[in-house]
Amino acid sequence: MTSKITDQIRGCLFGGAVGDALGYPIEFRREYEIFHRYGKRGISQYRLDYDTGEAIISDDTQMALFTANAVLVHQTNTAQMRLLEKVLPEDAASDMRYCQARACDDWLTTQRETFWGARTQRIRSGEKAFSWLLNVQELFDLRAPGNSCLAALEARRRKQDFQGSFVDHPVNQSKGCGGIMRIAPIALIPDPELPIEWIDREAAQASAVTHGHSLGYLTSAVLAHVIRRIVFPPEEKPMELKDIILEAKETVSELFRGDPHMDRLRDIIDLAVLLADPDDLGEGIRAPQGKNKDTNLHGVQSAQEAFDKDLENIHMLGEGWVAEETLGIALYCALRHQDDFSAGVIASVNHKGDSDSTGAVTGNILGALHGYDAIEEKWKNDLELSKVILEIADDLAHSGSITPDDLREGSAWMEKYGL
Numbered sequence: 001m002t003s004k005i006t007d008q009i010r011g012c013l014f015g016g017a018v019g020d021a022l023g024y025p026i027e028f029r030r031e032y033e034i035f036h037r038y039g040k041r042g043i044s045q046y047r048l049d050y051d052t053g054e055a056i057i058s059d060d061t062q063m064a065l066f067t068a069n070a071v072l073v074h075q076t077n078t079a080q081m082r083l084l085e086k087v088l089p090e091d092a093a094s095d096m097r098y099c100q101a102r103a104c105d106d107w108l109t110t111q112r113e114t115f116w117g118a119r120t121q122r123i124r125s126g127e128k129a130f131s132w133l134l135n136v137q138e139l140f141d142l143r144a145p146g147n148s149c150l151a152a153l154e155a156r157r158r159k160q161d162f163q164g165s166f167v168d169h170p171v172n173q174s175k176g177c178g179g180i181m182r183i184a185p186i187a188l189i190p191d192p193e194l195p196i197e198w199i200d201r202e203a204a205q206a207s208a209v210t211h212g213h214s215l216g217y218l219t220s221a222v223l224a225h226v227i228r229r230i231v232f233p234p235e236e237k238p239m240e241l242k243d244i245i246l247e248a249k250e251t252v253s254e255l256f257r258g259d260p261h262m263d264r265l266r267d268i269i270d271l272a273v274l275l276a277d278p279d280d281l282g283e284g285i286r287a288p289q290g291k292n293k294d295t296n297l298h299g300v301q302s303a304q305e306a307f308d309k310d311l312e313n314i315h316m317l318g319e320g321w322v323a324e325e326t327l328g329i330a331l332y333c334a335l336r337h338q339d340d341f342s343a344g345v346i347a348s349v350n351h352k353g354d355s356d357s358t359g360a361v362t363g364n365i366l367g368a369l370h371g372y373d374a375i376e377e378k379w380k381n382d383l384e385l386s387k388v389i390l391e392i393a394d395d396l397a398h399s400g401s402i403t404p405d406d407l408r409e410g411s412a413w414m415e416k417y418g419l
């Protein structure tokens, strides 16, 4: 992969973790509490954990890492079939949905067992872990995990239900944001030949592992589409973010045509786009007063007024506990602050809603857009598990050019991603 794409893949994963870690301390805080504690423009730098001195990530980043691990197992097995002409059993990791469900099941292990307990069990059974992330002790920690995710994964584990169409057989009726907050890695598979519709569909399926309401997974298809187009633009010609978002809306509407909640999905995307640039009347026609972009929208001048306007607009989109609101808020913040990663991520967390998830998704989009190198240093220092995040991101970038040597039995790559 070109170094630009590697940088964008890193930026997407790392950016998501930045937004997650920035928003996590205020996830359940009311606005007066946030502004009383952090000032009139809210939290704008990491609040470091008292014990570890690090900016703590939440379940959003934990689960995104497992999603990436699943993608890498899938990529490795696909390469084995292609390069070694190896025939894999039916239930094998050539199936992305199976990989996603198994990796989510591994995340459940980190929430239910201790690191050493899980390790001892594996040694006793002689089974290799599906996800090498089970070797990362720091992931065995509860970070306000979502109830839908836990309950859905418990049910799957009981029934050993890791295959099939999760969209067609909903596990529940949840549309919480536990799906969309974790699926970015699916958009980053470094095979430019993959049809974008495949990415959109598999992102929806991956979310449906835990979220059965269509708004819980269609939103993931939209996000995956947006990130995919940013990192792998058609014919390598970058598109405007707004055009990408509108294209995502149309493609997902077509792919899931007839879904009873499609209007709600389309409406919130349109609202986010409109709020981000109210002077644009569509088709590039601008309102007559046509303000200078540099002076902010609605004639707002000061940084405080701009901050307050963002908050007002975020309130119109919701609180982000449910997936369509998370998507709306993230699209708004990314569009509104597309030139400034830090400003976008800060805007996306400072509200009374699900700050870590709106931060994570905004960070995914803006990180993909700007790349890791362009992210301000202040976000790179002190972030928990930053080495693991970058290692997985670099593995993702490499997974587009897996060689027969990588696939050798006992190689470092196969130790991580072979089954």
Ligand SMILES: [Mg+2]
Residues within 6 Å of the ligand: 058, 059, 060, 143, 144, 356, 357
């Ligand atoms: Mg969280």
